[in-house]
Amino acid sequence: DTGVSQDPRHKITKRGQNVTFRCDPISEHNRLYWYRQTLGQGPEFLTYFQNEAQLEKSRLLSDRFSAERPKGSFSTLEIQRTEQGDSAMYLCASSWTGTGSGRAKDTQYFGPGTRLTVL
Amino acid sequence: RKEVEQDPGPFNVPEGATVAFNCTYSNSASQSFFWYRQDCRKEPKLLMSVYSSGNEDGRFTAQLNRASQYISLLIRDSKLSDSATYLCVVNGGNQGGKLIFGQGTELSVKP
Numbered sequence: 233d234t235g236v237s238q239d240p241r242h243k244i245t246k247r248g249q250n251v252t253f254r255c256d257p258i259s260e261h262n263r264l265y266w267y268r269q270t271l272g273q274g275p276e277f278l279t280y281f282q283n284e285a286q287l288e289k290s291r292l293l294s295d296r297f298s299a300e301r302p303k304g305s306f307s308t309l310e311i312q313r314t315e316q317g318d319s320a321m322y323l324c325a326s327s328w329t330g331t332g333s334g335r336a337k338d339t340q341y342f343g344p345g346t347r348l349t350v351l
Numbered sequence: 352r353k354e355v356e357q358d359p360g361p362f363n364v365p366e367g368a369t370v371a372f373n374c375t376y377s378n379s380a381s382q383s384f385f386w387y388r389q390d391c392r393k394e395p396k397l398l399m400s401v402y403s404s405g406n407e408d409g410r411f412t413a414q415l416n417r418a419s420q421y422i423s424l425l426i427r428d429s430k431l432s433d434s435a436t437y438l439c440v441v442n443g444g445n446q447g448g449k450l451i452f453g454q455g456t457e458l459s460v461k462p
Contacts, residue, residue, distance in 0.1 A: 263448060274355075274438050274452030275395065288449060323394060327448060338383070338448060342394040 234258070236343035238324050244349045245314055252310045253346045257326030264307050265325040265340060266299055268292065275323055281307060282329070314350045321345040354378055357439050357453035365461055368429050372456045374422040374439030381451075383442040384415055386424050388435045389455065395438055398424075429460045 237256045245251050257264045263282050267275035278297070279289045283304040293299075296314075301307040311318055325340040357374045364370050376384075384401035399406065401413040401422055412425040422439055439453040 265449065267450075267452075272359075272454065274440075274454050275450075277443070277449040277451070280449055325450075329448070339397055339400075340448070340450060342396070344394050347392075 236324055236326050236341055238322075238343040238346050240346055241344060242347045242349075244351065246351050247314060247316060249314055250310065250312045251314060251348065252308055253322055253324075253348075254306060254308050255324030255326075255343060256306045257324070258328075258341060259305075261326035261328045261341075262304070263327045263329060264301055265327075266307070266309050267323040267325065269321040269323060269345070270319075278309075311348075314348075316350045319348055319350045321347050352377060353453070354451045355439055355441055355453040357456050359454055359456060361457040361459055363459045363461060364429055366429060366431060368460075369425065369427045370429055370458060371426075372424045372437055372439070372458075374424075374453055376420050376422065376439075376441045376451070378441065378443070378451070379420065381441040381443070384422055385440040385450075386411075386413055386422075387438040387440055387452075389438055390435050395452075398437070426458075429458075431460050431462065434458055434460045 239254045265280040266278040269275040277290050279299050281301040296312045299309045323345045324343045327340045355376045386398040387395040388398045389395045401415045405414045410427045414423045436455040436457045438455045440450050443449040
């Protein structure tokens with residue numbers, strides 16, 4: 233039984249470069265969430281998918297950010313033209329809204345995160 | 352005003368102490384409430400859900416007061432391994448399930 237995985241775990245980039253992160257949710261989970269966490273703060277919601285549909289986006293998600301979940305399984309989060317203020321931990325979580333799962337319904341399970349540093 | 356507010360701490364306590372964390376939330380439409388634990392540079396992990404009737408899991412007791420929009424977590428007989436940041440979490444109040452996190456309360460348990 234594997235948990236949520238994220239890749240890469242660490243990314244260092246120069247300002248202005250594009251970066252892409254990947255999240256693989258728990259296999260039977262239909263919802264996938266992206267959050268961002270900066271030092272000393274709790275995670276902040278960015279966006280979420282139910283299957284392949286992106287159902288909500290935070291105002292934090294500027295035009296430089298885009299997320300996809302093309303087949304309703306893994307998801308990618310791309311940041312274009314990175315800025316130093318984008319430096320943060322990007323966390324992915326998944327949950328199951330139906331029945332029949334061995335894990336608690338609607339509980340969000342987090343991946344280990346991708347730590348982004350923009351120089 | 353933040354949607355979920357916690358005392359950031361840090362709380363420095365000796366082993367065996369009882370420690371209480373408090374949290375308030377602003378969205379009266381929130382339906383689900385949680386405490387997550389986060390170790391340094393790790394992902395948040397669910398500690399326990401919080402119900403109106405209050406719930407207990409071993410040394411941990413969580414309480415919810417909807418009228419006051421207040422959530423608490425009590426840790427009894429604290430262990431060194433309890434040292435972590437405790438995040439108060441509520442759902443966004445709609446069907447989407449997004450979570451709103453407090454900034455976290457840091458706990459350090461000393462021998």
